[in-house]
Amino acid sequence: MEVLVSAVLGDVISKSISFFVDRYHRQKTGSAGESLERLRPLLLRAQAIVEEAERRHITNQAMLRQLDTLRHGMYGGCYMLDTFTCRGHAEGDAMAKDEVSHDWFALCRFRPAKRLCLAARTPKKMVSGGRGLNELREVLCGLEIIVADMEEFVLFLKSYPPMCRQPSSSSYLSSGMCMFGRHTEYERIVSFLLQIGTANLSVLPIVGPVRVGKSTLVEHVCYDKRVRSYFSSIVFFTEDDLQCVKADGNALQLQESGVIKHRNGESHGRLLIIIELIGDFEEEIWRRLCSLLSHMAHGSKVIVTSRSEKIMQFGTTQAVKLNVLSQEAYWYLFKMIALGSAGREDYRELSSIAMEIAAELNASFPNASIIGTLLRDNLDVRFWRKVLEHVREFRDKHLLIFGEHPVDLVKKDQPVYLWRMTGSSEALIAHRCYQVCSPQHKIPKLTMHDILCGRPIPRGNFEVLAWKSQIPPYYSYLMSCSIMTSRHMVLKKKRSRLQSI
Structure with missing residues (x-):
């Protein structure tokens, strides 16, 4: 029996080593054309998984992080594919001039592993070999590993209920009727709000630079049916509204000090307080508010949004930090708005110009x-x-x-x-x-x-x-x-x- 097990393990290890050696060899020796042919179906599979996942209420935080990794890999792969595809359209003129643009590797600012930035006049020899081809191989290899690890994710995905809204497909995205790139943060906030905790006061800070989408994200959360059915009232406060809050007040007076976004008439009395700040909290106002909130019904929650990271000290859980979109993700969004469906052969030249415009915005x-x-x-x-x-x-x-x-x-x-x-x-x-x-x-x-x-x-x-x-x-x-x-x-x-x- 031990001999059989040893033989089986030896065979598995041998096949695994051969698989990784073969993958490494293909990564290092494959041409640009071969890499692109492998990248196209891989992106279709990644996009199908992402779109199916984004139309479901996923509560598992590990799965959300895995989805986020796949999404970023998909954005990077799409940018890489479009870069080489657009180059193929304009390479004839570049070969005739035989010059290298000064914008080489300067069209965008990727992370170190993804800094392939090809200008519109980069010669074919630069695209098909050297640093550009190495970047393509790295992105392809990374996406292959991510997609291969998504089998269990897809199986678990079926157990989560679908949302009542449309999925974020290309046509839906280009219509401007969806929130782009914040699915993971959205589900994390909803999970915090519906979590039954022991603390009398639970506070979630959301921080990020100006016009990064903090208010939009919170507003979408407030429209979620799960959130609306869980809280009796959702009340919105600005900095000016907080000046009117009195420490010796009650729940009714607190609601009257802000703007009531939703009220469902349930008797449990749980409140969701949304506080939108520009800068920091004044400690006196925060103490006054905490004194009042401590007497609220069990399960009441507070969300505080601000540009300043100093508000993170008031949180009872890890803050949600919203960052500016990466160049890969921004290109994906911009292309959907400007061109609609991706990958259309008749729009190659327009895509090439659009990539350079997106990099400047x-x-x-x-x-x-x-x-x-x-x-x-x-x-x-x-x-x-x-x-x-x-x-x-x-x-x-x-x-x-x-x-x-x-x-x-x-x-x-x-x-x-x-x-x-x-x-x-x-x-x-x-x-x-x-x-x-x-x-x-x-x-x-x-x-x-x-x-x-x-x-x-x-x-x-x-x-x-x-x-x-x-x-x-x-x-x-x-x-x-x-x-x-x-x-x-x-x-x-x-x-x-x-x-x-």
Whole structure:
């Protein structure tokens, strides 16, 4: 018996070693064409698993982390496939010129293992060999391992109930009617809210930079039927609302101090308190709030969102941190908005231009919608190239004048110079960008799409609708703008020079 077991183990070990040696050999010696052919069906399988998983309520945290790993691998693989595919369309011109673009490996900023960034004029010899091919092999090998480990995941997936909403398919995503890239965080927050704990007060901090999607994520959680049936009331507070909270009040007075998002009339009295901050908590306000919340019904929960990581100290559980999308994920989102279905052969040249545009937008959600929609409305190569030219000039101008990317300036409420498709001696300035709740605020008819397309604009100061979200909380992002003539621009430059002397 021992001899038989030893023989079987020896055979298994031998086959395993042969498998990994063969995989390593293929990774090191396979051509770009062979690697791409293996990558395409692998991506289809990964996308099928991700889409099926995203339409189900997964409560297992380990499975959510595994799904997150697969999702990021899929984004990286899609970017790699599109990079090489787009290069194949333009390689003839590059071979004729026999030059290497200065943008080699500078189109985007991946993690060290995924920094394949090919410019539109990189020669074929650079794509098919050297660093670019090695990056392709690494991404392919990594995705093969991830997908191979998903067999148990797929089996367990069947035991989780489907959601009542549509899956995040390509058509659904391009319609702008879904929350992109936050499925894992979403389920983690829901799990925290439905967890039956022993503490009288459970607090979950959610932190992240401005306009990264904190409010949108929380709003989606509040719409979840499981959450709405668990809590008697969901109450929203801003920093101003907290000033009115009294430590000697009661549950009714607390609810009246904020905005009631939902009330189901159940008698259990559990409250979900949502607190939206910009910066830090004032300790006096927090102590006053805790004193009141400690008398709430057992099972009441608090979610605090802020740009400052200092609020993490108030949490009773590990904070949820939202980061800016990776370049791979942002490209996946941008391509869906600008081109709709991925991988269309007739859009190879447009995809190549879109990749370069996406790399300049600094992973901004509003920019993805504004620029992506502008491109989708005019599928002409010359128009797309013109947009790319304007986007690069827009970036370079602000880096030269202010030393910062225009997206970062907007986040800091600093003025930026807007670009337009039609040339003009007048500079259009956006002084600040702010969000309003669409149903409760008058929205201007002039849109950023109108501005970029060069349509007539009013004189003096005016408001522009930069972007309107199609998902809860349905914020509209407005910009306060004005026109600066060339004469004023010269005077302003002279004053700046004199001040710097």
